[in-house]
Amino acid sequence: MRKNLSLIIGIVLVLIIITVWVMSFVFMPYNPNEMNIPNKFLKPDLQSEHILGTDNFGRDILSRIMYGSRNVLLVGIGSVTLGTVLGIVLGAVAAMAKRFANTIIMRIMDGLMAFPGILLAMMLVTVVERGIQGSIIAISIFMVPVFSRLVYSMILDTENLLFIKAAKSYGSTKSQIFFRHYIPAMLPRLITQFSSAIGSAVMIETSLSFLGLGIQPPFASWGLMLSESRQFFLVYPYLAVAPGIAIIITVLGFNLIGDGLNDILINRRSHNE
Amino acid sequence: MLSYVLNRFKSAIVVLFVVSIITFFVLMIIPGNPAELILGTDATPEMIEDLHVAMGLDRPLYQQYLSWLLDLFKLNMGKSYVYGESVKTLIARSLPVTISISVFAMAIAVFIAFFFGMISAIKKNSIIDYFSRSIMQLGAAIPSFWIGMVFIVYFGVKLKLFPVSGFVPINQNFIKFINSIFLPSVVLAIGEVGTLLRIIRSSMLDSLKQDYMDMAKVKGLGAGKIYIKYALRGALTAPLTIIGMQFAKLAGGTVVVETIFALPGLGRLVLTAVEHRDIVLLQGLVMFITSTVIIITLIVDILVMFLNPRIKSFHQGE
């Protein structure tokens, strides 16, 4: 079988981030919020106590990266999950509903998709309280249309498949059909989309935090770390390296997994035809 | 064909309508009293009440929506409470900045994407191909703010090649203008190149498989003719559509870059509006930007249809 390079690299990268995440609960070298002014602006040094250095408040950067991973992943995965579930529900309802409800739902989805991503997120963040919850809600709403459309079209496509007709013929209820038949059929594509969506979600979250609209202190986020480093960037460029790389690894990882899965799906489908 | 165009118009209008509803009602949910926010903390309850009525905030929501919508048609977007100027003026002032970097960014992205996309397809699986595909992936994963900062430090400060902030209008000094938008446009382009390159590469690969490539080869034409006149021409439909969409998306997503490079564009206006909860400004901005996106997408779709004579004829019977 042809080795799927994207998938492998993607999984490796995501595993790195997950390791960091797990470590943040098990062992953090320092308290991420503990300020230690005399020790500020220490350069990264593999030999020293602060492997990645310290920031302008003397806080250990490695610990902050680990701590930040919690929230970034929470928002990234949480918002996509929420968006997916809502999307599936709406898509299914739209597919199985009558003309009127169907049109209204799909038109709203069209409307939501017309907003450029960041703009929608910023607009929603204005309304909710800024912070972790706010980001999750804002980003999840952004994700809903994509998933609802996907589910909607997949349901319509598979409606005519034999096993669905068979199930209908022996009288299963609508929800039974849905859970036992439709969902397994849609799972591969949903998972692919899910993974790519996490990549986008993390990107949006870090952008929001960077702008000050997302995760707020005392919590940490890589985007927040980057914006905090801006003032000192000219003198201490190393401050931005770690959070930047963390973001790149995470987004790249999830995107590559999504792409890799997509390749497999396409190949499998063309074999089946 | 006319009926196809009309249909697209119809859906665009419906979407615009939905967008306006979403924009208006979402922003009305904000906790707190707008009048109170505007007047600040030393306002008396009577002043607040007066302003409340004066702004029409005591009317039922749907009435407020309708009057807002009607005002929109008259191109009146209200007055920003943060700036004290009309939203229209603010937008007009910031628009040139955002347009400049969007257009320049698209130009850079298109150039790079076509160049590498075509070569990748023609020399499939070569080193250049792998290189291009890696760029594709990286570009999408690199946060624009990060690379923006890196550029500023490296090109702006260390090498002193470009200014680190500020915008110079095009009519003031052309060279300085290009200088001031160069870095931000490159940063924006990095985000877009990936997708475009992928589409161009895959369209070219499809086109190269077609029978007319045999024809070009058998006629013994030179490489340039073969690849540009025949292969590329058959591969343009998808890329052009995507370019249109990306351009529209760019126009709405310049916030971060404008913030880093201190460019007074639409994105920064949005940020200010969000930070200060300036509803009026925000509503106007969001409507403006999103409408522009929808209209540009519509125009691109229709243009692409004209460009491909076969699709045009396909719809001609309608």
Place this chain on the structure above:
Amino acid sequence: MSDTVVLNNLHIKDGDNTLVNKTSIVIEQGEIYGLVGESGSGKTLTAKAIIDLLPEGLNYTADKIITAGKNMLIASSDEKREHIGKNIGYIPQNTVFYLHPMIKIKNQIGDGYIYHMNKSRKEAMEKAEVLLKKVGFENPKTVLNYYPWQLSGGMRQRCNIAMALMNDPKLIIADEPTTALDSTVQRQVMELFGAINKELKISILLISHDLGLIKHYSHSLAVMYAGQIVESGYSKTVFNNPKHPYTQLLIEIIPSLKIKKSEPLAEIPGFVQEKGRDADGCLFIKRCPKAMDICKEYVAEHMDDMQDHYYRCNLE
């Protein structure tokens, strides 16, 4: 008079799988050479090998490939490209996308002419009009302004022919030029080929599975089966005295007006094999009514120098 095409011992492989084996063809100047066989017999691949048009995945070797006077095996890519563009006209099976759908006829029919013959666009359009008239269009100017999808299959095929003639080629390769055309147009096209062969002395490699067509129009022919040539020679000779059982069967099944209504049309049961084409024994063995035991391992080759009649069979 030198030969237009000399092909000696062509092998075409797709990875490990042999598609065409030990194929040799000689086309004399000014003759119409038919290449006959069922689909999958390797006729198109052989023709494409002669003009270096094989798809990328396939490998081919040959002792000699001389096309329109040029040794294709030692020529550089650029030389080959120029030689083919100037001297060869290729008319494919009637595929829909051979002419570029987004380009008007006038903008694609003449570019080879302008490039190789150093002509101006005006001269190219003039010549195109002349040729389009020759292939039977009454209004060449209108046709030039059309897109390919505005024309019918037969009209497109005629445009392909006109395009192939632009550079006054020495050799034309016509691959199933009449399939998918209705019979009147078929006739027109074949008469046209006959005419240009007679008048302009252009050699034509005519590929078809229709033996009746080949019988009527070709001077020489070769019969291919499963990637090999089983019989070849002057058409008259081969039709008068077919030596290979496959050829004999093919000739039998040519529909003729004399068939009575109640008689079923004959057919050869079985189908052409895809794999194992490099075996030593005869590949026709499973379908051959006259097969012998020895045919499994060995096939004799016979060449009658006087008549130029070649066949591969253990029968005499």
